[in-house]
Amino acid sequence: MPILQKILVRLGSSALMLIAVSIVAFIIVSLPPGDFADSYAASKISSGETVTLAEIEAIRRQFGLDKPLYLQYFKWIGGMVQGDFGFSWGYSRPVTEVIGERLPMTILIATGTLLFTYITAIPLGIYSALRQYSVADYTFTILGYIGLATPNFLLALLLMFGATTWFGVSVGGLFSLEYQDAAWSMGRFWDLLTHIWVPIIVLGTAGTAFQLRIMRATLLEELNKMYVTAARATGLSEFKMILKYPVRLALNPIVSTLGWELTTVISGAPIIGLVLSLPDTGPMFINALKSQDMFLAGAMMLIYCILVMIGSFISDILLMIVDPRVRMGAST
Amino acid sequence: MSQINPAQNQPPLQNQENVVAAKKAKSIRRLDLATSRQLMWYKFKRHKLAMIGTGIIFLFLLMSIFPEFISSTKPQLRDPSYSSGPPTGIHIFDEDWQPHWPFIYGHKMQRHPVTLRKMVVLDTENRVPIEFFVRGEAYEFLGFIPANLHMFGTTDTQIHIFGTDKLGRDIFTRTIYATRISISIGIIGVLAAFFIGLAIGGLAGLKGGWVDNVIMRLIEFIRSIPSLPLWLGLAASLPREWSATTVYVVVTLILAALGWTTLARRVRSKLLTLQNEDFIQAARLAGCSNYRLVTKHMLPSFMSYLIVDLTVAFPYILLAETSLSFLGLGMREPMVSWGVLLFSAQNVTALAHTPWLLIPGGFILVIVIAFNFFGDGMRDAADPYSK
Numbered sequence: 001m002p003i004l005q006k007i008l009v010r011l012g013s014s015a016l017m018l019i020a021v022s023i024v025a026f027i028i029v030s031l032p033p034g035d036f037a038d039s040y041a042a043s044k045i046s047s048g049e050t051v052t053l054a055e056i057e058a059i060r061r062q063f064g065l066d067k068p069l070y071l072q073y074f075k076w077i078g079g080m081v082q083g084d085f086g087f088s089w090g091y092s093r094p095v096t097e098v099i100g101e102r103l104p105m106t107i108l109i110a111t112g113t114l115l116f117t118y119i120t121a122i123p124l125g126i127y128s129a130l131r132q133y134s135v136a137d138y139t140f141t142i143l144g145y146i147g148l149a150t151p152n153f154l155l156a157l158l159l160m161f162g163a164t165t166w167f168g169v170s171v172g173g174l175f176s177l178e179y180q181d182a183a184w185s186m187g188r189f190w191d192l193l194t195h196i197w198v199p200i201i202v203l204g205t206a207g208t209a210f211q212l213r214i215m216r217a218t219l220l221e222e223l224n225k226m227y228v229t230a231a232r233a234t235g236l237s238e239f240k241m242i243l244k245y246p247v248r249l250a251l252n253p254i255v256s257t258l259g260w261e262l263t264t265v266i267s268g269a270p271i272i273g274l275v276l277s278l279p280d281t282g283p284m285f286i287n288a289l290k291s292q293d294m295f296l297a298g299a300m301m302l303i304y305c306i307l308v309m310i311g312s313f314i315s316d317i318l319l320m321i322v323d324p325r326v327r328m329g330a331s332t
Numbered sequence: 333m334s335q336i337n338p339a340q341n342q343p344p345l346q347n348q349e350n351v352v353a354a355k356k357a358k359s360i361r362r363l364d365l366a367t368s369r370q371l372m373w374y375k376f377k378r379h380k381l382a383m384i385g386t387g388i389i390f391l392f393l394l395m396s397i398f399p400e401f402i403s404s405t406k407p408q409l410r411d412p413s414y415s416s417g418p419p420t421g422i423h424i425f426d427e428d429w430q431p432h433w434p435f436i437y438g439h440k441m442q443r444h445p446v447t448l449r450k451m452v453v454l455d456t457e458n459r460v461p462i463e464f465f466v467r468g469e470a471y472e473f474l475g476f477i478p479a480n481l482h483m484f485g486t487t488d489t490q491i492h493i494f495g496t497d498k499l500g501r502d503i504f505t506r507t508i509y510a511t512r513i514s515i516s517i518g519i520i521g522v523l524a525a526f527f528i529g530l531a532i533g534g535l536a537g538l539k540g541g542w543v544d545n546v547i548m549r550l551i552e553f554i555r556s557i558p559s560l561p562l563w564l565g566l567a568a569s570l571p572r573e574w575s576a577t578t579v580y581v582v583v584t585l586i587l588a589a590l591g592w593t594t595l596a597r598r599v600r601s602k603l604l605t606l607q608n609e610d611f612i613q614a615a616r617l618a619g620c621s622n623y624r625l626v627t628k629h630m631l632p633s634f635m636s637y638l639i640v641d642l643t644v645a646f647p648y649i650l651l652a653e654t655s656l657s658f659l660g661l662g663m664r665e666p667m668v669s670w671g672v673l674l675f676s677a678q679n680v681t682a683l684a685h686t687p688w689l690l691i692p693g694g695f696i697l698v699i700v701i702a703f704n705f706f707g708d709g710m711r712d713a714a715d716p717y718s719k
Contacts, residue, residue, distance in 0.1 A: 020553055028562070031569035149700035151651050153658055154674070154693045161683045161690065267560035271655055275678065285561065286659060289568035301565060304558050312556065 086295030125215025147209035259312025382709020524588035529595025537603030
C-alpha cells in the first residue's frame with residue numbers, strides 16, 4: 001500500500017515539525033525582556049497603587065515564571081496536550097476561550113479566500129492561454145502585475161477609502177451593528193456574506209494573479225505538445241479535448257502550490273484583520289504580541305502553523321488524486 | 333515615387349540587398365563573438381517592460397541618494413500654518429484664466445464656520461510662483477558637503493505637493509526621504525540573504541551527507557512557517573527603548589534571516605548537478621583546489637540565476653518591511669520608511685479626511701511593479717544561449 005505508507009510518513013514528519021514549531025513559537029514569545037509580572041506591576045503603579053516585591057514574586061510563582069525556560073516550555077506544552085492553552089493576561093480569560101470564539105472566522109476567511117482564488121484563477125488562466133495575446137489576455141496580465149505588486153493592506157486601505165468616499169458605506173468588520181452580538185439566523189448569515197467578500201478579495205487578489213499566471217504558462221506549454229494534436233485528431237470537440245487532456249496536466253502545479261497558497265493567506269490575514277477590524281484572530285494576535293501576552297501569542301502562532309500544515313497535507317493528498325505518477329510513488 | 337523609372341531603380345535596390353546581407357552577416361558574427369555578458373544584455377534589451385522597469389528603478393535609486401536635494405524641506409520640519417493640509421495644486425492659469433509661470437496659491441488657517449474644525453483655506457489673491465534650484469533648508473550633500481540647494485520650492489510660503497500630515501510635516505519630503513530607508517533595507521536585506529544563502533547552500537551542496545540533510549530539513553521547516561506571524565513575533569520582541577538605528581539594522585537582519593532559503597536551495601541544487609559536468613571533472617583532474625573549483629568554475633556558471641533570485645526577492649523584503657512598519661513593529665520615527673508613513677493612514681477617519689496620506693503607497697506599488705518587470709527581463713536574459 002504505497003499510498004497509505006506515504007500518508008503515514010507524511011503524518012509522522014508533520015508531528016516532528018509540530019514539535020519544532022512549538023519550541024520556536026515558545027522561544028519567540030519569551031524573547032522580550034521582562035515578563036508579565038513586571039508589566040503587571042508597572043500598570044498597577046501607574047494607576048496609583050503600590051505593589052510590593054513580595055506580590056510580584058507571588059505572581060511569578062503563580063504563573064511559574066520563576067522556573068527555568070525549559071521547564072516553562074514543558075509546562076506550557078503539557079497543558080496544551082490536555083487542551084489547556086494557558087491564561088491570557090490581556091483578556092483575563094483562558095486562551096482557549098479567547099481563540100475559540102475567533103478561530104472559526106479566520107478559518108472561514110481563509111477557506112473563502114482559497115475558493116475565490118481557484119474559482120477565478122483557473123477559468124481565467126485557461127481563457128488567457130487559449131486566447132493568447134487577445135485584449136482579455138493582456139488585461140489579465142496587467143491586472144495580474146498590479147495585483148501581485150499591491151501589498152494586501154494597501155489594497156484594504158484603498159477599498160475602505162473608495163467605499164467610504166464614493167459609496168458612503170463602511171466596509172470594516174464582518175457584521176453590521178445590529179447583528180454584532182445577535183444569535184445565528186438567516187439574517188445574520190446574509191449579513192456576514194455581504195461583509196466577508198471584502199477581506200476575501202483583499203487576501204485573494206495576489207494569489208489569484210499568481211495562480212492565473214501559472215495556469216496560463218503551463219497550459220500554453222502543454223498546448224504545444226504532440227498528444228494535444230493527437231487528441232484533436234481523434235475528433236473530440238475542442239472544448240472537451242482541452243478540458244480532458246492539457247488542462248488536467250496543467251492543474252498539477254496549481255494543486256501542488258495549494259499548501260503554499262494557504263501559507264500566504266494565513267500570513268497575510270492578521271494584518272488585514274487589523275486594518276478592516278475583523279472579529280477574527282488577526283487583531284488579537286497582533287495585540288497579544290505587542291502587549292507580551294505570551295501564552296495567547298504563542299498559542300496563536302502555533303495554530304497558524306498547524307493550519308498551514310493541514311493545508312499542505314491536504315494539498316499533498318489532492319496531488320496524489322490528480323496525478324497518478326505521484327500516487328504510484330514515482331519521484332516527480 | 334511611381335514616376336521613377338524602374339530601370340533606374342535597379343542598381344540601388346541591389347545595393348540595398350547587399351547592405352542587408354552584409355548587416356545580417358555582421359549581426360551573426362556579432363552574436364557569435366559576443367561574450368555571454370553581451371548576449372545577456374542583448375536579450376535583456378529586447379524585453380521592453382524590463383527596460384522600463386530598469387528606468388524606474390534607476391529613478392528611485394537617484395531619489396534615495398539625493399533626497400535632500402529633491403525634496404523641498406526636511407522630513408521632521410513642521411509647517412504649523414498648514415497641518416493636515418491637502419496637496420497644493422500647481423496652477424498655470426489664475427482665476428481669470430490668465431496664464432502664468434507655474435504657481436501655487438498661498439493659504440491661511442481658518443475655523444470651519446459650523447464645526448469649528450481648523451481648516452486650510454486657499455488665498456487666491458496671493459500667487460506664489462514655483463522656483464527651481466532655490467536656496468532653502470541647509471543639509472549635508474552626500475552626508476558631508478554642506479549645501480542648501482533644492483530642486484524646487486517657493487520663497488514666501490511652503491509648497492506641499494503631496495499635502496501635509498497632522499503635524500504639518502510635508503508628505504512629499506517624507507516620502508522621498510522614506511525612499512532611502514525603504515530601498516536601502518531592501519538592498520541590504522537582499523545582500524545579507526544572498527551571503528547567508530550562498531554560505532549555507534554551498535555548505536549543503538559541497539559537504540553533502542548529514543550536513544546536507546540537516547540543512548534541507550531546516551529550510552523546509554522555515555518555509556513551512558507562515559512568514560508574517562514569525563516576522564511579527566520577532567519584531568515585537570525588540571526592546572522598545574532601542575534607538576531607531578539599532579532597530580533599522582536588526583529589522584533588516586530579521587528580514588534577511590528568513591529570506592535566504594530560496595537562494596540556499598538554488599545554490600545547493602546547482603552545486604550538486606555541476607559535480608558531474610565534464611568541465612568540472614576536467615578542472616578537478618587538472619588539480620584545482622576545492623576553493624578554486626567553486627569560486628572560479630562553479631559559481632560563475634550559475635551566478636546569473638542567483639541574480640535573478642535576488643531581484644525576485646527584493647520586492648518581498650520591501651513589502652515585508654512595509655507591513656512590519658505599517659503595524660508599528662518595524663521602523664520608528666525619526667527613521668521614516670514608506671510603511672511608517674502609511675501607519676498614520678490606518679483608520680477610516682484619517683482616510684476620509686486626509687486621503688493624501690495614501691500617496692506613499694503609490695510609490696511602493698510602482699517600485700514593486702518595476703522590480704517584477706526587471707526580474708522578468710533578468711530571467712529571460714539569465715540563459716542567453718536558449719534561442
